[in-house]
Structure formats: C-alpha cells, structure tokens
Amino acid sequence: MAARAAQMNPSVIREILKVTERPEVISLAGGLPSPETFPVEAFEQACARVLQTDGRAALQYAASEGYGPLREAVAAMLPWDADPAQVLITTGSQQGLDLIAKILIDAGSPVLVETPTYLGALQAFTPMQPQVAGLRCDDEGAVPDDLAAQAAAARFAYLLPNFQNPTGRTMGEERRRAVVEVAVRTGLPLVEDNPYGDLWFDAPPPAPLSARHPEGCIYLGSFSKVLAPGLRLGFLVAPKAVYPKLLQAKQAADLHTPGFNQRVVVEVLRDGFLDRHVPTIRALYRSRRDAMLAALEREMAGLGVEFGRPSGGMFLWLRLPPGIDAGALLAQAVARGVAFVPGAPFYPAAGDARTLRLSFVTASVEQIERAVAALARSLQDALQQRHG
Ligand SMILES: Cc1ncc(COP(=O)(O)O)c(C=O)c1O
Incomplete structure (x- = not known):
C-alpha cells in the first residue's frame, strides 16, 4: 500500500x-x-428528448471540459461575468475537491479550513497529506484576522460562505468583504464551495467571494441540491493559471463526466426551469x-x-x-x-x-x-x- x-x-x-x-x-x-x-417527470421527458435528438453523441466519449451548452448555462447562472472557458464540469462537486487536492497540495502543505468544516473535503484533502489547520470561526465563519495570520504559508483556504455544512452558518456582506481583502492583500488562494447558496429561505445571501475576486478563487458548484444528487453533476470555475492542470487531473480521474447526464440537465434547465x-x-x-x-x-x-x-x-x-x-x-x-x-x-x-x-x-x-x-x-x- x-x-x-x-x-x-x-x-x-x-x-x-x-x-x-x-x-x-x-x-x-x-x-x-x-x-x-x-423533478422525476422533467427528467423523464428530457431523457427521451436527448435520446431522440442527440442519442449517439450523448452515448459517446466526450470532452473532459464538459458539454459546451452546459458550461455556457453554468457561466450564465453565476452572478459574475464568468467565462464558459473557465468552467469545468465535474462528477459532483466532490470530484472538484479531489482535483483541487491533487493539483494544489504537496505532502506537508498547510491548508486552511473552517472549524468545523465539510467532512467530505477533509476526506478529499487528506490523502495528499496536507497539514490541515483550522481557522478560528464565529457565527459567520472564518475570522479575517486569523485568516490573515495563517495566510502566509498556506496553499489555500477552503471556505463555505452559504448555509455551511455542517453548521448552517452564513457569512454576511461585511465578512465577505473582509475575507476577500485578506485574500487580495496576502495572495492567499480561496476555494469557495457553494452547493447550498440557492436554498435560501428569507433573502438571497450576499454575492460569492469568487464574484469579488475571480482571479484568486476556485469556485465549486453543484446540481445535487437543486436537481438531484444521483446525477453526479457539479462544476468548478477556475482562474486561467490553474484551469489546465485541473483539466489534466480530471482527464486522469475519469476522462469526462457522463455526457448523457450533462445533455439531460441542459434539456431540463431550458425555459427557466430552476x-x-x-x-x-x-x-x-x-x-x-x-x-x-x-x-x-x-x-x-x-x-x-x-x-x-x-x-x-x-x-x-x-x-x-x-x-x-x-x-x-x-x-x-x-x-x-x-x-x-x-x-x-x-x-x-x-x-x-x-x-x-x-x-x-x-x-x-x-x-x-x-x-x-x-x-x-x-x-x-x-x-x-x-x-x-
Ligand atoms: C459542502 C459540500 N460540498 C460538496 C458536497 C458534494 O456534493 P456533490 O458531489 O453531490 O456535488 C457536499 C455534499 O453534501 C457538501 O455538503
């Protein structure tokens, strides 16, 4: 072993x-x-339509970056001017965490996480043997002073600003500004994981960290919580400096995310379904x-x-x-x-x-x-x- x-x-x-x-x-x-x-019925109809209109391409091997129309749909959904060329479709956002671990973590690399944090991220990072350091957190997540104090040596900070798993807490507008200010000032890369952002009950949460600092953030999103987790469809949006390496890691991991599922979701998303x-x-x-x-x-x-x-x-x-x-x-x-x-x-x-x-x-x-x-x-x- x-x-x-x-x-x-x-x-x-x-x-x-x-x-x-x-x-x-x-x-x-x-x-x-x-x-x-x-939405079982919507999927039933979408599956039939994909097979009827595009069945052979849907069942063929496909591009590692993802299906073009889905990458465009993802970029259009994001609240900043994201380029579809920076979108990588992943097999769940969990795969995004695994790819990030592979390209950013050496044995012994310091990685900053919230305390507590998403267990699946710890599972994805751990095999790369990082030194995982917990950030001091309050009701809004990571405390900016502590982020700044630990930023220098760290490869990245993994943050969950919206309805965090496991605590349910959310970063307010001021906190987001302060966190991004630390990232810009120190050059600390941020990995922003946002599978729950659309599931707000009272008012939409403030804009993502990535919207404020796209060149310093890798953003992770998912269709698991707004459509269905069995699709295993997620995405990441990465700066140009790291995208090619994430793509190579993706190729090695599974060549590409199932093209059939991607086409079905494009069908389901039509006409403002979400x-x-x-x-x-x-x-x-x-x-x-x-x-x-x-x-x-x-x-x-x-x-x-x-x-x-x-x-x-x-x-x-x-x-x-x-x-x-x-x-x-x-x-x-x-x-x-x-x-x-x-x-x-x-x-x-x-x-x-x-x-x-x-x-x-x-x-x-x-x-x-x-x-x-x-x-x-x-x-x-x-x-x-x-x-x-
Ligand atoms: C914070 C967080 N990130 C990522 C994931 C993985 O989601 P998926 O791989 O289904 O997109 C989950 C799943 O529960 C999660 O809670």
Missing part, C-alpha cells in the same frame, strides 16, 4: 448511518436532499426548518442547549450542555428512535464533543416533532446520569 492509503479513512458519517438505518429510527443524520424535490423549481424546494425546506426550530424551542427549554438558526440550506448545529458528549448521547437517542451526527468529526483536529448536526430536510414535520422530543428525552436521561 502507498503511504497515502494509510491516510484514508472511512467517512465517519457513512459509518454512523449504517448503525442508524433501522426503519423505526427517524434519521436527522444524513446529508441527503429530500427525494420529494427530485426559477420555477428551486422556490418549491425553498418552501419545503423552510417549513421544515421552522418546524425544527419550534420543536427545539419547546422541547429543549431549560436543558442548556444552544442551537443555530440557519437562514437556508439543510442543516442545523446544536451544542449540548457541559459534560454531555454527543457521541455517547447518540446511542441513547437511537434507542429512543432518533439519529443525528455527532459534530466532532467535522473538525480538522480535536473536535467539540458537545456539538451535533441535525438535517431538517428529509423528515416530515410530524417526524421532526417526534424526533426532537425523543432527542430531548435522551438528553434529559443523560443529564440525570451526569448528576447521578
């Missing part, structure tokens, strides 16, 4: 999901979009977020729990009272019929064992209410044991 194989770890979440996938357990653990939102479809996802997820917040207010009253109030996305972050370990609580919660993901694995180094992540999008309102009540009861048990 190569040394890097020893660095690879099973996804802690996938391991937890195996334990919690019992039919009687309501899972708030997974990171899955709600399948009710998948403008009609995404608001339905927002409405569904907003109602479930509201139900979860109301249930938490009610059930957790007086238990010393802190929780975020995400204004979009899929996740809510919760901090348990002192002395309660989320990993230990999980077993009690599963016994009472609810599963969540402990927060510690999302940290680059020793994690906060009192934190946990709840998804509010896949369970119904009624299930959310039962699940939060069960979680509160398991916490009450744990608090009694702590005092006992």
Whole structure:
C-alpha cells in the first residue's frame, strides 16, 4: 500500500448511518436532499428528448471540459461575468475537491479550513497529506484576522460562505468583504464551495467571494441540491493559471463526466426551469426548518442547549450542555428512535464533543416533532446520569 492509503479513512458519517438505518429510527443524520424535490417527470421527458435528438453523441466519449451548452448555462447562472472557458464540469462537486487536492497540495502543505468544516473535503484533502489547520470561526465563519495570520504559508483556504455544512452558518456582506481583502492583500488562494447558496429561505445571501475576486478563487458548484444528487453533476470555475492542470487531473480521474447526464440537465434547465423549481424546494425546506426550530424551542427549554438558526440550506448545529458528549448521547437517542451526527468529526483536529448536526430536510414535520422530543428525552436521561 502507498503511504497515502494509510491516510484514508472511512467517512465517519457513512459509518454512523449504517448503525442508524433501522426503519423505526427517524434519521436527522444524513446529508441527503429530500427525494420529494427530485423533478422525476422533467427528467423523464428530457431523457427521451436527448435520446431522440442527440442519442449517439450523448452515448459517446466526450470532452473532459464538459458539454459546451452546459458550461455556457453554468457561466450564465453565476452572478459574475464568468467565462464558459473557465468552467469545468465535474462528477459532483466532490470530484472538484479531489482535483483541487491533487493539483494544489504537496505532502506537508498547510491548508486552511473552517472549524468545523465539510467532512467530505477533509476526506478529499487528506490523502495528499496536507497539514490541515483550522481557522478560528464565529457565527459567520472564518475570522479575517486569523485568516490573515495563517495566510502566509498556506496553499489555500477552503471556505463555505452559504448555509455551511455542517453548521448552517452564513457569512454576511461585511465578512465577505473582509475575507476577500485578506485574500487580495496576502495572495492567499480561496476555494469557495457553494452547493447550498440557492436554498435560501428569507433573502438571497450576499454575492460569492469568487464574484469579488475571480482571479484568486476556485469556485465549486453543484446540481445535487437543486436537481438531484444521483446525477453526479457539479462544476468548478477556475482562474486561467490553474484551469489546465485541473483539466489534466480530471482527464486522469475519469476522462469526462457522463455526457448523457450533462445533455439531460441542459434539456431540463431550458425555459427557466430552476426559477420555477428551486422556490418549491425553498418552501419545503423552510417549513421544515421552522418546524425544527419550534420543536427545539419547546422541547429543549431549560436543558442548556444552544442551537443555530440557519437562514437556508439543510442543516442545523446544536451544542449540548457541559459534560454531555454527543457521541455517547447518540446511542441513547437511537434507542429512543432518533439519529443525528455527532459534530466532532467535522473538525480538522480535536473536535467539540458537545456539538451535533441535525438535517431538517428529509423528515416530515410530524417526524421532526417526534424526533426532537425523543432527542430531548435522551438528553434529559443523560443529564440525570451526569448528576447521578
Ligand atoms: C459542502 C459540500 N460540498 C460538496 C458536497 C458534494 O456534493 P456533490 O458531489 O453531490 O456535488 C457536499 C455534499 O453534501 C457538501 O455538503
């Protein structure tokens, strides 16, 4: 085995999901979009149209950069003047993270991440053997002073400004300006991951970091949360200086992202489909977020729990009272019929064992209410044991 194989770890979440996938357990653990939102009929029609009109090209090998009309559609969707030539279609944005790791990280390279951060990014970076350093974070993500202090040696900072996975937090306008100012001043490259930006509930989030500083950012986007994750369709937008190397890494990884899927999505996107479809996802997820917040207010009253109030996305972050370990609580919660993901694995180094992540999008309102009540009861048990 190569040394890097020893660095690879099973996804802690996938391991937890195996334990919690019992039919009687309501899972708030997974990171899955709600399948009710998948536009199956639109895909049915689009698949037929692609096969009828362009079937042979759709089933042939294709360009590594991606299908031209999809690259153009992606560039047109972005809120800055992005050139389709800088768009690389990837097999999910997860592949974008893997390609970035391959071209930017040497063994020992310092890489900056938020604390906590997206676990899948840590999984993508780790085989390249970086020194992952956590940035000091608050309710808006990375604190600019700390970013500046750690910028000099770092290869890049990996940032999630919108409805972050796992915390649900969002960077405000001022914070974005300050972060970009640090990047411009220090030359620190930014990797901006934005799979959740369209899933806002109250108002759209401020413009992406990449819109303010495109030459210093690699931007990652995805169709997983606005159409369907099974497509495995994502994209990155990269400056000219790094695009050719990302493309070569892409060629080595899988030659190209399936041309059939790309054509089908171009068909689905016609006539402003997302403008009609995404608001339905927002409405569904907003109602479930509201139900979860109301249930938490009610059930957790007086238990010393802190929780975020995400204004979009899929996740809510919760901090348990002192002395309660989320990993230990999980077993009690599963016994009472609810599963969540402990927060510690999302940290680059020793994690906060009192934190946990709840998804509010896949369970119904009624299930959310039962699940939060069960979680509160398991916490009450744990608090009694702590005092006992
Ligand atoms: C922050 C973040 N980045 C990237 C991904 C990967 O998404 P995909 O590969 O489906 O585009 C996810 C998936 O949950 C995510 O939460």
